[in-house]
Amino acid sequence: MKVSDLAPRELRQRLIGPGVFLRIASFVTHVRSPIRSVAQGLGLLYADYPLVDDEGYADFHVRVAPPPSIRRWIQRQVVFFIDGTSPFKPLPFDQASAMFEWGLNYCVSSQCHQYLVIHAAVVERQGRAMILPAPPGSGKSTLCAGLVSRGWRLLSDELTLLRLQDGLIEPFPRPVSLKNESIAIIGHFAPQAVIGPVTRDTSKGAVAHLKPPTDSVARAREAAQPAWVVFPRYRPGDPLQLSPVSKASAFMRVAENAFNYSVLGPKGFNALAQLMDLTECFELNYSQLEEATAVLTALPPSAPC
């Protein structure tokens, strides 16, 4: 059974009551929420995800709900709970759906150390994965959404999960978070794309989520061999430029973007060193999304598969 098999009303009732057990790649997330926008967001963006309510197991038990205190009557807010504890400060009520996305990222990056968890988008084509690590504002998500709209498979927009056991990238496909101008850019670039409602005035500005392609969700258990690491940088008016980056410098830049590099100790170092051995590393300056996706799609295969 999939989320789309539930009528919106039924999904909402379940989220208010016992919750739904959502399978996202290798993880099961038990979600509960009394909030309408969360139910709507799940119904739209997670339509293709399987439900596994019968196993009674979840990796994460999360709830997105108003705070328990009396403040809920004064100022409408929302809290993200992981099995009863709330690691973040409350956010304004209309950010509930986005908070679910951010909270779930935190669950994985803080609890799942069977991977080197890199803050990076990652996409795959013909069995080869391209990792796009970058700080916020560098156009990583826009580029990821662009590539996904041009035939690449979405592995993840935020968290690249590099498996320690075999060095493969484990998919964690989720809605792609688009910010500010990117929302309109992707709307034009891929008119068929499904984009959820826009949340304004978050700490990252206006945010909307792009529904992941059905095929990427269906193939969420297929790991991929890393082949490229590309550091994107979006600057309006910049000419397209793809230049190689030394492995030493790429190593350090990926390490800076890894959430659990220091937690893993030598295992993290070795995993990253192996990744550098297997990949070609580039820096990409771009201002036109069409050019950028074309040049990346034209990259010759490097690592043997």
Next chain:
Amino acid sequence: MLSAQNLAVDAVRRPEALASLDLAGWDRLLRQARNANLLGRICVLLEGRDLLRIVPAPARHHLESARTVARRHASAVRWEVRCIQQALSDVGIPIILLKGAAYLMAELPPAAGRLFSDIDILVPKDRLGAVEANLMLHGWSAKHHGPYDQRYYRTWMHELPPMRHATRLSVIDVHHAILPETARLRPDPELLRASARPLEGGNLMVLAPADMVLHGSVHLFHDGEFNSALRDLVDLDLLLRDFAASSGFWEELLERATLLQLTRPLFYALRYTRRILGTPVPEQTLRDANVGRPPPGLLQLMDTLLMRGLRSRHAMCDDWLTRPSLCLLYVRAHWMRMPPFLLARHLLHKALANEDEK
């Protein structure tokens, strides 16, 4: 039989029984163990008995991840202890490590798979000034800056206000005693220091085995916070099992308890480690420990409160008495820490200060 409500305890007592768990059972165990800070410990226990292979893959990943974090904590604490040692080398006093850092540096069983938060040290009261000054020179500074908090710690407590390192963000608690100045019980810190055991290399020490158990008991049964109470009880269980192997330990434990006025917390420690974790304690020791036994009515009340307090802090382990029990335990701890007038003043201030923060 495993009990759904107390799976975390069952896992510590009888790891081999976990072979019968289904995936839904593992779900409950992981949640209870995580909220009790016992996930890494249970991983180490299973690993030691070669039982990790019976754990379903999704659950095993969580256990092993917790062990990874615990290992990282341990290496961070070792480094931190070295930094503290260096910072205090000019003061010319031995640094007595307490609780987690002591278990780790003395290579005692509770250290394996454990998470560490603050580092606690014990130093002579008359050297507090020098210790504080040297820590400040090396980058630590007070976490609480409010004048009330500063006075609260400096006048009434048994420790300096917690200090946090400016760049590493590690926190150190500098104690000069193991109970507050205002507490009903006043174990003499001089006695603790005199029996402390040196660790290899430099000026580091840990409490003698009996004193370590007594300090753990005081910490567990005199503190109002029960968030990690089950983990602390497991620490005590492991210490007792480890120290029991050396001859004369149990006699020493009772002698020290009497000398340090800690027969009551020792009585509780033996009662609840035995009841909850099945810790083996000699009959004679149990009889002798009755000097610390509370009157029957009080004991019945404490059973009611502590059998709830000493569970995982997960809602599925609670019953309708859990919340009132935790509340009473909190009030009880403060009652034992300060005389009534001071207590009323302190709680009033806390209540008002909390409102301000909100």
